[in-house]
Amino acid sequence: MRYFFINILFSLLFFKASAIEKHWAAKWIWAEEELQAEAVMARKSFELGTSPKQAIVKITASDFYQLYINGQYVNRGAARSAAHHQSYDCIDVKGFLREGKNLIAVRVVFEPGAQSYQFEARAGLLVQMEVDNQVIVSDDSWRLMEDSSWDKESPVISRFQRDVCDNVDMRSYSHAWFTGDFDDSSWSFAHELMRNAGWPAHQKGVRATASINPWIKLVKRDIPMLxxxxxxxxxxxxxxxxxxxxxxxxxxxxxxxxxxxxxxxxxxxxxxxxxxxxxxxxxxxxxxxxxxxxxxxxxxxxxxxxxxxxxxxxxxxxxxxxxxxxxxxxxxxxxxxxxxxxxxxxxxxxxxxxxxxxxxxxxxxxxxxxxxxxxxxxxYPFEQKGLMESADAPWVKDFFTASAKTIEICTTDAITDNYRERRQYAQTGYYGALGNYYIFGGMALQRRYLIQIAQEQMADGIMPAYAPLATSDYMVILDSNCFWLKSLWNYYLYSGDEKTVRQLLPAAERLLELLHGFTNEHGLIDNPPYAYWLDHAVNDRSGANFTLNAHYLEALENYSELLNWLKEESYDGYMSKAKTLRGSLQKLFWNEESGLFVDAVVDGKQSMQVSEHANAMALALHIATQEQGNKISQNIVEEDNDFVKRNSGMTTVTPAMSYYLHKGLCEYGSVKASFELLNKRFNHMLAENTNQTLWEEWWLHGSGRTGKFMPGKTRSDAQTESAFPPALFAGYLFGLEPVEPGLKRWALKYIDSGVENLKGVIPVGNAQMQIEWKVGKKQSLKLVIPQGIQIDVDIKSLDAKGTVWVNKQELRGDATTMNLTEGEYNITF
Missing domain, CATH: 2.60.120.260 (Galactose-binding domain-like)
Known part of the structure; x- marks a missing residue:
């Protein structure tokens, strides 16, 4: 009930903010329905008495528009969204207008097919230009023509999306249609769209409006223009x-x-x-x-x-x-x-x-x-704010740069998994954040995917694997749902955006209630009704799967901590579930003979399959005891070059799951071995004859998931799930860990990683934190801490004898932690 009233409050706040803008007087327009047009060109001429002092165009379309004013190309859009929360652009066009006659022209292409899990797709264009005190709107006074050069049978680019290849006949194209000299007198007038679903139908005299199905809510673009x-x-x-x-x-x-x-x-x-x-x-x-x-x-x-x-x-x-x-x-x-x-x-x-x-x-x-x-x-207008490099280990900067390139090529109006699928998966956003936060420090894309996936939540609480929908391929992936929960915690940690997080709590609660319904007496998700991903790798998915349940465990613990940060009393209930689940994973899946955790437990019996996936999660989440962790680490760091299955029979992780493997090894003390393994497995992606991006699989010419080469099959050479190195470097090269929402407080300790000299710039909000380690005969740490940030330095990690100098002053006393705030510090030890 509390969350219900919170939602009402936020809805009122959002309504008040949006009410400041001028009312939508525009109508959705398109060609006559019987044409079944998929590409149209629309024009509207208008007069201005003087050169405008201000001019804004609010515009959106399904699926995309190209905007021209007075013969000049302006831009294209709109940003991806489900139609029930249609994103519209606000563009300053004052520089394109002039005194006298003006022309606005728009080309729109619509691809039939599913756009949302909730509504059928529909073609339409909506435009409202506000020039000083004059308003020009899309309505039935616009001239509109179907683009007959467009082939409605154009083949799709791939099975993952509705985008198609162009197949155009320029003999049927209206050349110069967007210029003022073009004669549009033979064009038809636009057709104003009305509600076309539900009974009873419209009565006579009902006007067309901007809010009709499926566009029941118009949302101002909340990310920058591309x-x-x-x-x-x-x-x-x-x-x-x-x-x-x-x-x-x-x-x-x-x-x-x-x-x-x-x-x-x-x-x-x-x-x-x-x-x-x-x-x-x-x-x-x-x-x-x-x-x-x-x-x-x-x-x-x-x-x-x-x-x-x-x-x-x-x-x-x-x-x-x-x-x-x-x-x-x-x-x-x-x-x-x-x-x-x-x-x-x-x-x-x-x-x-x-x-x-x-x-x-x-x-x-x-x-x-x-x-x-x-x-x-x-x-996407990324601005690189972070930096990580080492004079002694060039690979640090190489992987940092490769992560940046990978995120950039996989990002347009969303961080997508790769460029072939272009889908905004929940797990993609989580992994993307591991690079994005340390390279670009951007929050808008992370916020957007959390909201857009929640907007498509089903009545039972489950969320689709990706949103908005790109094809009719309805897909639920349970580990994606766990990643959405983990991403909510992650987003709050890095952004401190309490308003958005509270808005999403009811969706999280419904999802967690559903997931709990899939658990057995041990708190394990067991034989769930939905599929789960694990990057399609070979893994025993019968019964209770270790890796899926480890993701569920992390989601429970993250969500509990999130509620604790928000001072919500219900956090301990989720922590209690997590404690039960953690104990079951420790007790039921460990196989003493192999010295590994097994993939699954079926009706109380352990599976014969083992994987790096399960054992990576056991290490990364500290499910393993120290003794178990040592055995797992020793098994994994042994020389083994097979990217599919190790000599021991253990399935190798894919690039996407490698984050947990390397994090886990570092957590159990195998830091040097972890980074050596990272270089061995990923280094071929940085070869001179490549794009030096991080790949979707270990090979470009086969399947690294099944280990079977598939003739004619290739993979993307950039996948966001592989762009995790910056977070790994921050934690286990630089020894940094954010511990308070909004990055207001960090923990810092020295880690013997084998990399002796490091320089880093870490984005924190609109500022930057600088850190420099020099280790050798003279050991030093330099810090530049911006306003409002605190760093808690682990003194014992610097020198076992406790001999530490801060800005040439010897640190005295028995304190184990040094709390540093805004300023520059030169620490020697």
Whole structure:
């Protein structure tokens, strides 16, 4: 009941804040329903008596829009959201407007299919421009035309999303439709959308409004707009003539043999147009470009050729074994364009992960002129605030940088698992935070996924594995639900955002109540009705699984601590459940003969399977006794190069689960061995011929989950779940641990990691904390602590004799902890 009233209070506060904005007078618009249009272009002309002093556009659409004002491209959106909490953008457009006649133009593409676990999808555009005291809104006065160049049968990029490859016929495209000189008199007027579900139907005289199904709540964008950058000078690395039509060009593996047309290469480097002249027997020409690093972007080409000429634009994030292929990573990155005979400017509707871009041009009997090859690079506006490096161990900075690159390529309007799935998984956000908090110090993306997944919570309390929905693939993963709970604790620890956390407590309570219903007399989740992930690795999932229950244990303990921070009396009930569960894991799963914890217990009997997954969790969460931990650690750190199964029969963790393995080894004293193992397993990902990002699996050309190579199957070379090293470094190289919400208080101790000299910059809110360790003949610690932060230094870890000097003053007394606040400190020991 308490949480009910808290929710009501927050709802009133949010309503009061949103009421300050001007009322939505705009209506959702689209083409007439019988057209079943999936791409439309909309225009509205209006007059301004003077140059505006202020002008804001509030705009959203399903699925995405491209906004133009007076012929100039402004931006695209909207941010991902479920339709029942539709995200809208607020954009300052004063610089695009002028006195006199003005034009706002928008292209919208809608992909049919599920967008939410709660509502059916629907196509629509909503625009409200507020210029001084004048308001221009989307309604039935707008001109609107279906984009007939768009092929409704365009193939999906991958099975994980609704995004499709472009398949456009520029002969049917309305060139220059977004400019003021374009004649739209033949276009239809827009159709205002009304509620189209439920009985009874609308009565006569009911007006269209901005709040209709499925858009029952409009939410102002709560993350920054994405950065957009037009990259114009790729490097030409290959030209190839085709004497036969390629069969399935998208899946063809093109050898990079170094053959390059130097004339074309010079033209591109100087941003000059160039002409392709074909030989009589030539069927087509392939030009392959390298943008230098993997990015998310929209391929763009400005091209002239005879009407009907076929163009294909193919992208790939990396090349494998010196071969280019556009069907990597369980996806197809191929767009097809049919030229109009005019000067065609085409830009992809959906972004691709792209480092390499190939343009295949058909020989239609006439030359083709290419005026521009480009990529509109999109990225979340991260600002790197943190740093970790060592002069003695270059790998520290290498892995820190690789983590940053990995998060950047996996992030657009959400931190997603990788670039092939693009889903906002609950566990992805947890792992992403381990890198994000120490590299960028950003909180908005973490807050957003917690809220958006909670918005899709089911009546029984379960949460989907990811949200918003990207396909009709309804997916519940129990460990993702545990990760959501852990992420709530994690978010509060790093942000101190009590308002959001309290708003989400009722969702957490419903989820925990459901999970408790899956437990047996030992407090173990046993034969649950939902699947669980464990990164699809080989693991015994019968009965009560150790790794799943360890995630549940961590969720219970984290949530109990969260409630204690919030001074909620109910925290001890969850701690009591955690105590029972911890005891059962310690007692029932330990196998003395193997010296390991087994994967599962079925009807009281231990499974024969063992894995690094289970034993990593046993170490990381201190489930193992010290003696058990020593045995596990010794088993794991032994030389064993198989990325699938160790010689002992123990299944090897995947990159995603490696965080717990290395954390666990460090917790039981094997710090040096842990980082040696990290280098052995991940170092090949940083080779010079790679993107130096952290991969989805140990191999790019097979499955590291089953150990069986799968011909034609590849994996992403960037996965957010692998970007955990910064948190590992903070804890076990620098010896730092945050202990109070909002990062207001930290614990610090010296750890003998084998890395003697370390420099770090740690983001704390809007400030930065600096730390420098020097260990050798002269041992010292330098700290710069910003205002409002306290660091509790473990004195005993510095010197067993207790001889410590702080700013040249000897520390005296029997204190075991030194409490340092704002200032600069030079500590020698």
């Amino acid at each position: 950065k957009e950058e037009l990259l114009l000078k790729p490097t030409l690395i290959l030209t190839k003539n085709y004497l036969e039509y390629p069969q399935g060009l998208v899946s063809e593996k093109v050898l990079l043999d170094g053959t390059v047309d130097k004339a074309i290469s010079r033209g591109i480097s100087k941003k000059e147009r160039f002409e392709l002249v074909f030989q009589e027997d030539e069927k087509g020409r392939l030009l392959l470009f390298d943008f230098g690093k993997v990015m998310n972007g929209f391929p763009l080409i400005n091209i002239e050729g005879i009407s009907g000429t076929q163009i294909r634009v193919l992208c790939a994030p990396y090349v494998l074994n010196n071969h280019f292929c556009a069907s990597l990573v369980d996806a197809k990155y191929e767009d097809r364009i049919t030229l109009s005979g005019k000067r065609d400017l085409w830009e992809a509707s959906y972004f691709k992960p792209c480092r390499y871009m190939a343009v295949w041009v058909e020989n239609s009997g006439y030359p083709v002129t290419i005026n521009q090859i480009a990529l509109r690079h999109i990225s």
